Amino acid sequence: MIVDISKNILIVGLGLLGGSYARVLKRFGFHISAITKEQSSIDYALQESIIDEGSTELDKKMIGKADLVIFALYPHIFVEWIAKNQHLLKSGAILTDVTGVKGSIVYTIQKMLREDVEFIAAHPMAGREVSGVENSTDKMFSGANYIVTPTEKNTPEAINTCLELGRLLGFSNVTTLSPEEHDEMIGFLSQLTHCIAITLMTCNDKEHMEKFTGDSFRDLTRIARINDLMWSELFVANKEVLLTQMDLFMNKFKELQTMLETEDIDGMRKMMRHSTQRRALFDKK
Amino acid sequence: MIVDISKNILIVGLGLLGGSYARVLKRFGFHISAITKEQSSIDYALQESIIDEGSTELDKKMIGKADLVIFALYPHIFVEWIAKNQHLLKSGAILTDVTGVKGSIVYTIQKMLREDVEFIAAHPMAGREVSGVENSTDKMFSGANYIVTPTEKNTPEAINTCLELGRLLGFSNVTTLSPEEHDEMIGFLSQLTHCIAITLMTCNDKEHMEKFTGDSFRDLTRIARINDLMWSELFVANKEVLLTQMDLFMNKFKELQTMLETEDIDGMRKMMRHSTQRRALFDKK
Numbered sequence: 001m002i003v004d005i006s007k008n009i010l011i012v013g014l015g016l017l018g019g020s021y022a023r024v025l026k027r028f029g030f031h032i033s034a035i036t037k038e039q040s041s042i043d044y045a046l047q048e049s050i051i052d053e054g055s056t057e058l059d060k061k062m063i064g065k066a067d068l069v070i071f072a073l074y075p076h077i078f079v080e081w082i083a084k085n086q087h088l089l090k091s092g093a094i095l096t097d098v099t100g101v102k103g104s105i106v107y108t109i110q111k112m113l114r115e116d117v118e119f120i121a122a123h124p125m126a127g128r129e130v131s132g133v134e135n136s137t138d139k140m141f142s143g144a145n146y147i148v149t150p151t152e153k154n155t156p157e158a159i160n161t162c163l164e165l166g167r168l169l170g171f172s173n174v175t176t177l178s179p180e181e182h183d184e185m186i187g188f189l190s191q192l193t194h195c196i197a198i199t200l201m202t203c204n205d206k207e208h209m210e211k212f213t214g215d216s217f218r219d220l221t222r223i224a225r226i227n228d229l230m231w232s233e234l235f236v237a238n239k240e241v242l243l244t245q246m247d248l249f250m251n252k253f254k255e256l257q258t259m260l261e262t263e264d265i266d267g268m269r270k271m272m273r274h275s276t277q278r279r280a281l282f283d284k285k
Numbered sequence: 286m287i288v289d290i291s292k293n294i295l296i297v298g299l300g301l302l303g304g305s306y307a308r309v310l311k312r313f314g315f316h317i318s319a320i321t322k323e324q325s326s327i328d329y330a331l332q333e334s335i336i337d338e339g340s341t342e343l344d345k346k347m348i349g350k351a352d353l354v355i356f357a358l359y360p361h362i363f364v365e366w367i368a369k370n371q372h373l374l375k376s377g378a379i380l381t382d383v384t385g386v387k388g389s390i391v392y393t394i395q396k397m398l399r400e401d402v403e404f405i406a407a408h409p410m411a412g413r414e415v416s417g418v419e420n421s422t423d424k425m426f427s428g429a430n431y432i433v434t435p436t437e438k439n440t441p442e443a444i445n446t447c448l449e450l451g452r453l454l455g456f457s458n459v460t461t462l463s464p465e466e467h468d469e470m471i472g473f474l475s476q477l478t479h480c481i482a483i484t485l486m487t488c489n490d491k492e493h494m495e496k497f498t499g500d501s502f503r504d505l506t507r508i509a510r511i512n513d514l515m516w517s518e519l520f521v522a523n524k525e526v527l528l529t530q531m532d533l534f535m536n537k538f539k540e541l542q543t544m545l546e547t548e549d550i551d552g553m554r555k556m557m558r559h560s561t562q563r564r565a566l567f568d569k570k
Contacts, residue, residue, distance in 0.1 A: 125499050145497050173496065188489050189502045195541055196481055196505065198560035203537035204473050204530070210566045211458065212430050214410050217474045217567070219504045220481065224564040228557035232550050239545060245489070246542050250535065252488035256480055257531045260524060265517050272513035275483035279509040281495045282502070 005029040010066035012081065014041045014054065016128060017098050018072035019136025022050045024169050027138070033062045041133045050136070063088040068161070071097040074230060075105050075237050082109055086117070094158050095119040096165065100186060101237040102149045102179035110153045120158040121149045122166065123182060125190075129225050138170075143284075146171035149179045187241040192249055194231060195242070197224040290314040295351035297366065299326045299339065301413060302383050303357035304421025307335045309454050312423070318347045326418045335421070348373040353446070356382040359515060360390050360522050367394055371402070379443050380404040381450065385471060386522040387434045387464035395438045405443040406434045407451065408467060410475075414510050423455075428569075431456035434464045472526035477534055479516060480527070482509040 009025055011018045014036035022032050034045060034054040042054035055062060071078050078097060095117060099105050106121045113119055126144040146166030150159045166174035201224035235242055259267040294310055296303045299321035311317050319330060319339040327339035340347060356363050363382060384390050391406045398404055411429040431451030435444045451459035486509035520527055544552040
């Protein structure tokens with residue numbers, strides 16, 4: 001469906017991600033409309049020709065004609081939106097999202113959704129430390145991952161549409177995982193990583209440390225500048241998985257601390273060699 | 286003393302750091318000699334005109350004429366070298382080093398050293414993930430910190446010489462700390478950071494994770510590719526300080542885990558805002 005540029009795409013939530021989606025898709029010739037909270041976002045997007053039309057209201061005509069609706073909202077706002085407004089959707093519409101956790105969202109939405117529309121979940125693994133449509137860019141997705149998380153409720157057609165959307169957006173790696181696999185992966189690679197960064201950033205408030213900071217510390221804390229509203233919600237939405245990943249990390253960290261305490265040089269060197277070997281896998285190809 | 290380019294500089298240990306020192310200092314016109322383990326390092330450095338002369342032996346003439354000796358060795362090898370070979374040093378020579386820990390090295394060396402030579406310790410906070418003189422570069426020190434760690438035994442002249450060396454090498458921030466202040470700072474900013482990176486890299490061996498890795502995880506594990514021989518020695522050489530820093534980190538991490546477990550959103554958001562504010566201090570100026 002998606003390759004047919006006569007189709008209408010509606011983006012709900014025109015922030016950094018929604019805006020970046022709009023920028024890329026507009027270039028392909030799709031008709032892009034947007035519903036978002038702030039009039040200033042709409043004004044900016046119209047002025048930059050990122051969208052064809054936009055509204056801060058629940059514009060029934062706009063929603064009713066959309067063939068593909070992309071939700072770029074906070075998880076709980078997304079769920080609320082569907083509960084309240086799904087009657088406005090066009091019959092046969094395909095819905096997708098950008099939510100960073102899946103298990104706690106996908107089944108909830110699919111369960112409450114009308115039979116004649118389909119929700120196929122996706123997670124574009126891309127972001128910046130800034131937010132808002134004003135910071136959106138059509139260069140954000142190159143080199144990044146786009147993960148579609150289908151369930152038994154999804155049709156092959158909707159899954160393919162969503163995969164194709166990822167490729168159109170310019171993601172380098174477009175793939176599928178189950179919601180559970182996705183959440184475990186994201187719990188480790190992204191959420192645990194953010195937990196570590198904010199802990200490192202706040203565990204020692206000694207003054208003037210910044211004068212001596214080198215690249216290592218800066219690298220480990222780049223993501224310590226964090227959107228507290230969004231990430232606290234994402235952490236709780238993936239609570240059990242993240243708690244397990246935090247345990248894994250803490251147990252290993254204690255192992256290292258014990259080796260240092262007992263001056264077990266061989267043990268530490270073995271762990272460091274394991275680390276070096278495993279890191280090689282993660283080099284950018 | 287150091288500005289007088291008629292003086293002889295000897296570098297003991299011609300690896301990444303020693304080689305990079307040689308590259309920069311040679312440009313100023315100093316006579317640079319080097320003693321190192323491998324003939325291939327000497328050959329390379331001569332061919333590249335990084336040094337004027339070099340030897341894999343304890344060349345008595347070379348050592349005996351050096352006004353400034355820079356030791357770029359592993360900590361225990363540095364201590365051994367001084368114990369065995371200090372009788373070969375020129376009277377009045379100034380010695381300095383590049384060792385990444387200070388408390389466990391500086392006092393040991395100064396205590397055993399002849400009265401007519403002086404050791405002034407320094408830590409160039411620069412490095413790369415590669416090693417060897419072949420990877421040395423004269424661009425490594427721009428933007429980096431150079432820390433001199435004087436004790437009561439040091440003269441103002443030697444301290445100034447060492448500070449001037451740091452400036453000549455092109456470090457952006459040249460400063461002094463006590464050995465104890467240095468070790469606390471490095472324990473937190475560098476050693477704890479490496480402990481975290483290698484723990485993250487080894488705590489979850491699930492396969493195919495690299496396919497989904499984004500920049501956050503890559504940033505946090507860049508330094509997980511680690512020289513096990515050197516870092517295990519540096520960790521043990523700063524053991525008590527590092528154990529304390531690891532405790533600070535672990536306690537904060539457990540706090541976060543408890544907040545997640547009890548879904549204390551306000552607590553998590555407060556910690557994240559603290560993190561964001563504090564990270565702003567560490568932005569590159």
